[in-house]
Amino acid sequence: MQSLGLDVLFKGKNFVRLLGGLWVAVRISLISVAISIVLGLVMGVLMTGKSRVLKAVFRVYLEIVRIMPQIVLLFVVYFGTTRVFGWDLSSEASAIIVFSFWGTAEMGDLVRGALISIPRIQYESAEALGLTTGQVYRYVILPQTVRRLIPLSINLITRMIKTTSLVMMIGMVEVLKVAQQIIEANRKTSPNAAFGLFAVVMLLYFAICWPISRLAGYLEKRWA
Amino acid sequence: MENALLEIKNLKKAYGEHIVLDGLDLAVNRGEVVVVIGPSGCGKSTLLRCVNALEDIQGGEVLLDGEPVRRGAKDISRLRQKIGMVFQSYDLFPHKSILENILLAPLKVQKRQRAEAEKEALELLDRVGLKDRKDDYPRQLSGGQKQRVAIVRALIMHPEILLLDEITAALDPEMVHEVLQVVLALARSGSTMLIVTHEMAFARAIADRVIFLEGGHIVEESREPRAFFDRPATERARQFLRTFEY
Ligand SMILES: Nc1ncnc2c1ncn2[C@@H]1O[C@H](COP(=O)(O)OP(=O)(O)OP(=O)(O)O)[C@@H](O)[C@H]1O
Ligand SMILES: [Mg+2]
Numbered sequence: 001m002q003s004l005g006l007d008v009l010f011k012g013k014n015f016v017r018l019l020g021g022l023w024v025a026v027r028i029s030l031i032s033v034a035i036s037i038v039l040g041l042v043m044g045v046l047m048t049g050k051s052r053v054l055k056a057v058f059r060v061y062l063e064i065v066r067i068m069p070q071i072v073l074l075f076v077v078y079f080g081t082t083r084v085f086g087w088d089l090s091s092e093a094s095a096i097i098v099f100s101f102w103g104t105a106e107m108g109d110l111v112r113g114a115l116i117s118i119p120r121i122q123y124e125s126a127e128a129l130g131l132t133t134g135q136v137y138r139y140v141i142l143p144q145t146v147r148r149l150i151p152l153s154i155n156l157i158t159r160m161i162k163t164t165s166l167v168m169m170i171g172m173v174e175v176l177k178v179a180q181q182i183i184e185a186n187r188k189t190s191p192n193a194a195f196g197l198f199a200v201v202m203l204l205y206f207a208i209c210w211p212i213s214r215l216a217g218y219l220e221k222r223w224a
Numbered sequence: 225m226e227n228a229l230l231e232i233k234n235l236k237k238a239y240g241e242h243i244v245l246d247g248l249d250l251a252v253n254r255g256e257v258v259v260v261i262g263p264s265g266c267g268k269s270t271l272l273r274c275v276n277a278l279e280d281i282q283g284g285e286v287l288l289d290g291e292p293v294r295r296g297a298k299d300i301s302r303l304r305q306k307i308g309m310v311f312q313s314y315d316l317f318p319h320k321s322i323l324e325n326i327l328l329a330p331l332k333v334q335k336r337q338r339a340e341a342e343k344e345a346l347e348l349l350d351r352v353g354l355k356d357r358k359d360d361y362p363r364q365l366s367g368g369q370k371q372r373v374a375i376v377r378a379l380i381m382h383p384e385i386l387l388l389d390e391i392t393a394a395l396d397p398e399m400v401h402e403v404l405q406v407v408l409a410l411a412r413s414g415s416t417m418l419i420v421t422h423e424m425a426f427a428r429a430i431a432d433r434v435i436f437l438e439g440g441h442i443v444e445e446s447r448e449p450r451a452f453f454d455r456p457a458t459e460r461a462r463q464f465l466r467t468f469e470y
Contacts, residue, residue, distance in 0.1 A: 125315035129329035
């Protein structure tokens with residue numbers, strides 16, 4: 001039988017290295033999502049506010065993020081700004097900046113959507129019961145906003161994890177890059193390793209993203 | 225009207241240029257059931273919303289037990305506890321169970337003990353026939369059941385007056401009855417209420433006094449609801465009532 005090259009996986013520290021690469025991907029996503037949630041909350045609240053200028057600025061920002069491929073942003077930040085401003089930005093820092101720039105726009109829009117989707121009657125019936133403004137937000141508005149946001153932000157995490165495969169283009173060694181390196185190193189001894197390793201990478205992405213997206217689906221149903 | 229519980233004096237309310245209430249006076253006595261009727265857009269909801277200061281007003285005042293009810297005032301939370309309100313559309317909190325909906329204000333606003341408040345909540349739920357639904361969520365209830373819960377949620381605060389704004393308008397006809405039965409029982413037990421409704425038969429049955437509102441004013445007022453509905457004094461009220469005939 002033709003070897004699938006899976007033996008390579010268990011040679012030396014190869015599997016551990018792969019997991020290490022996966023952790024890089026997950027780490028970048030988690031840090032970026034954490035930053036995005038904080039900044040996105042601020043942006044979302046500001047977007048529901050009165051200032052037209054701010055709203056226009058955020059609209060433009062959102063459009064730019066949506067239109068621009070992430071890879072272009074990565075190149076601009078990692079190769080472009082380091083040259084122009086002469087600062088020393090690691091590839092991981094660049095990746096986090098770009099992913100947060102993207103995530104903040106998405107989160108901001110999600111927060112805005114969640115806030116405006118809560119009907120005015122929810123504020124009013126709570127006020128009519130004698131709740132103070134602080135209590136209205138604490139017990140009535142925020143719990144509903146968060147329930148709407150959690151599944152959506154979980155989706156954002158999985159999309160980010162998938163998109164992290166791009167960071168090898170700016171020299172980061174994440175799971176896909178590790179797989180490539182292992183394949184290169186074993187080109188002679190097991191030429192079929194590409195199949196086995198990339199299949200394993202696929203399974204790893206699946207193992208991470210599937211539970212997360214199931215969780216999102218579950219929460220969505222539970223809190224609908 | 226020495227012992228008026230609620231006094232509305234020269235109330236003016238406008239949205240921008242559009243004047244909705246133009247110097248309205250109304251007093252509601254303890255134990256009295258006042259029903260407000262009038263054509264769509266005449267300001268009935270606005271009137272109720274001004275009474276518990278959900279709206280800014282442009283003039284006049286609202287007094288409850290002689291105390292001014294003002295939007296943004298420091299003691300507004302204390303005064304609102306004395307004013308129960310039920311809205312037309314379902315205003316239950318969707319993320320809380322029926323019991324938690326009812327207990328939120330007693331626990332967080334009135335700081336009552338959970339055990340005692342829960343006992344009362346269950347008694348009230350029992351009275352509206354929904355005790356076994358206490359752990360359900362609002363989305364699992366029918367429209368009529370939700371409105372009965374909304375009434376319980378207002379009652380547990382022991383309000384001195386209840387404001388009901390077309391609480392059956394969004395219901396299927398077969399559910400209107402079950403909700404109005406609850407309101408009728410409250411009226412019989414002596415609750416003070418200010419009710420807006422399009423159910424004329426109900427208005428006739430429950431009202432101690434009927435107010436016909438139009439153009440920002442009280443056009444006609446009657447302490448004889450039966451007489452009013454049979455033979456209104458003003459031509460405007462007559463025309464309005466005719467729109468309910470087929
Ligand atoms: N937030 C608002 N902004 C501007 N105009 C408003 C607002 N709310 C109500 N109005 C206007 O005020 C007037 C009175 O409205 P209101 O809701 O009090 O009428 P209503 O008598 O309750 O009518 P309905 O029987 O249809 O419920 C209407 O002309 C309405 O268009
Ligand atoms: Mg109305």
